Amino acid sequence: EVQLVESGGGLVQPGRSLRLSCTASGFTFGDYAMSWVRQAPGKGLEWVGFIRSKAYGGTTEYAASVKGRFTISRDDSKSIAYLQMNSLKTEDTAVYYCTRDLPGYSSSWYDYWGQGTLVTVSS
């Protein structure tokens, strides 16, 4: 059974950093691209970023709102995807979901989602 479990959320002050983890199981993690999507309280879904599998260079793409502040990485040996969030702003407050993408260079649909982890940025 495919499972994605996010962790690392919590309360953080503006300007500080936080790292989220997404631990995957039930599939060959290294074969798949992974994405992060967030949802501010009471709002819609917002795509955050994407990391390709190592077969496609392990390169990343980001939303303009987080580019230069957030970094996605992966450790295929541990089946974990990370979202490093620096210089956090109050508007980054959201539930953060990791999602399984498809093998390949481009992104596609998300057939599996984690349960989400809440990040609250407040002084």
Place this chain on the structure above:
Amino acid sequence: EIVLTQSPDFQSVTPKEKVTITCRASQSIGSSLHWYQQKPDQSPKLLIKYASQSISGVPSRFSGSGSGTDFTLTINSLEAEDAATYYCHQSSSFPLTFGGGTKVEIK
């Protein structure tokens, strides 16, 4: 950035009615459009991929159509369990984007 505009924002529907949700893209995205259902306090769930392709385990009353810039999600014979917010999502080009969502309420 490709903007996805969903309509309506909200719909109140009686059971067994047909529901139609539209998603318009600001430029052509071919068939790279996917639909998700999100119930309160749950993660989104994939309903339709590539505009019209069904997903295993999703009830057959859910269907999708369209290509280019105009897409439709149809729920035939709405059931009480379909109360949720529905989102479209494009994977044609980065940055990826979602529509603003359509909340479906059961009367």
